[in-house]
Amino acid sequence: MKFKRMSAILASTALFTVFAGCSNNSDQPGAGQPAASGGTASQSGPVKIDYWGGWTGPDLETMKGLVEKFNAEQSKIHVEFSSMQWTPLFTKFLTEMKGGEPPEVLAMHPFEIGQFAEMGVLDAKTVEAVKMNKADYSEFAWGGTLYKGTQYAVPLDVHMHGVFYNKDLFAKAGVSAPPTTGEELIAAAQKLTVDKNGKHPNEAGFDENNITQYGLGFSMNHHAFYQFYALLNQQGDNPFKEDMKKLVLDEQKAAKALGFLEDLIFKYKVVPKGQKSPVDDFTSGKVAMIVDGPWQMPKLEASGIQWGSAPYPKVFDKQAAWGAAEVLTFPVNSKASAEEKAAAVEFVKWLDKNSGDWAKSGQLPSSNAGMEVAKKMPGRDAFVNSLNNAVLLPAHPKAAQLFSSTAPSPILTAAQDAVLNNKDPLEIVKKLQKDMDALLAE
Incomplete structure (x- = not known):
């Protein structure tokens, strides 16, 4: 194990306190702090193992129920x-890793694998013991478990991102279907944005200081960057690579992507400025x-409203939406017994077999069998249909710094300079490139 390398990383808190997650609910409590790990086997009782995850949104209760x-x-x-x-x-994981007491099973996202793999803290051999068949999983999900050819x-x-819409408000405004293009998104959002006098943003006399209903909402955090990432890919540009040493952005395409997000808020006035909780507003x-x-x-x-879902719109040249995944890893643990390692494998195999139940969380199971269960659930079809167009962030060894959801962060700064501060998109792009290049050069 590369403990010298890991110790150096632990010395810099900026490196291991900046991972970006999927949920927008950053203020929700978790299920308790993970305790110091180290499963134990007893001749008179069950083998005990620890399983850690980062769920804090509505999906947390589903995972607790599965366990x-x-x-x-x-x-x-x-x-x-x-x-x-x-x-x-x-x-917490890296602290316990250094002390020799990591959990037996740890959930994470694909883009985080690269850094942990380079640190030598993930056990690829135990993954082999699960004995998976590539054909049983979506190609998107399978690819997210690999780093430099090793699983x-x-x-x-x-x-992935999609659009949720209120069916009753659509009917009231005369919007017959969810938008599929950028033009349709703007037009629908304008019809659905109303001031206190019943006027819309594209009508004379619209009062932007007294809007009673907005057409669209989205998170003003790292998820705004994820939209930017999708819009870049829609223009055929994906500069973020697993092995990149410099960020080579097409500045004009990047500025165009950021400009679209800014215009929704500040030009068309269909998105609330400084929106804090889109799902609650919805x-x-x-x-x-x-x-x-x-x-x-x-x-x-659970809300009782009549809602539907649709794929993320094709704003530019081709369909693309930010996508991610959640995966299960086995941390390296020299203190773990053979029984504990076997128990961890058995539990993960059970989760995989029962992934249809995980679909109740809203997440789409990676296994084909679980995906079939998800397809039968309301609202999932739009996301299932987006699977082939989803784009992952790369598993770069410096992913924790590059794609942090916590300030200071290149992606958070860029996103919020656009959606909160309405800065010049081209200047934002230049700063993003400069900030990322500085991190890549370290």
């Missing part, structure tokens, strides 16, 4: 599950559409 179901179905293995926000989760993880789920009827991910579906299903 409880596994523990109830058999008596040989007991899984202790802990979940917290991804950033402190990985901080470091077991696929769990996939997700369920309360304050906005008619939101850009978000499938992990929000449990909350939408």
Whole structure:
């Protein structure tokens, strides 16, 4: 194990406290702080293993339920599950890794694999023991478990941005279908944005200081960068590579992508300025559409509103949406017994086999069998249909710094300079490139 390298990384808190997650609900509590790990085997009791994840949104309860179901179905293995926000989760993981007490199973995202693999803290051999068949999983999900040709993880789920829309507000405004292009998105959002006098943004006398309903909402955090990433890919430009040493952006295309997001807020006035919780605004009827991910579906299903889902619109030349996945890894642990390692494998295989139940969380199971279950659930079809157009961020060894959801961060600064501060898109792009190049050169 590369402990010298890992110790150097631990010395810099900026390196391991900046991981970006999927959920927008950064203020929601987790299921408790992961305790110091180290499963134990007892001759008179079950083998105990620890399983850590970063779920803090509506999908958390689904995962807790799955763990409880596994523990109830058999008596040989007991899984202790802990979940917290991804950033402190990985901080805790590396601290426990250095002390020799990591969890037996750790969830993460594909773009985070590269850095942990380079640190030597992921056990690829235990992954082999799961004995997976590539044909049983979506190509998108399978690819997210690989780094430099080695498989470091077991696929769990996939997700991507899409559009949720309020069917009642659509009917009231005379919008017959969710938008599929940038032009349709703007037109629909204008019809659905109303001031206190019933006027729309494209009508004379519209009062932007007294808007009672907005047409569209989206997160003003790292998820705004994810939209920018999708819009870049829609123009045929993806400068973010697994082995990049410099960021080579097409500045004009990048500025065009950021400009589109800015215009929705500041030109067309169809998105609330400084929006903090799009999903809450959506369920309360304050906005008619939101850009978000499938992990929000449990909350939408519980809200009582009539909603639908649609793929992320094709704003530019081709269809593309930001996509990500969640995978299960086995941290290197020299103290773990053979029984504990076998128990971890058995639990992960069970999760894979029961991934249809995980579809209740809104996440799309990575396995083909689980995906078939998801297809039958309301609202999932739009995301399933987006699978072939989803684009992953790369598993770069410096992913934690490059794609941080926590300030200071190149992607967060760029996103918020656009959607909060309405700065010149070209200047934002130049700063993004400069900031990322500085990190890549370190």
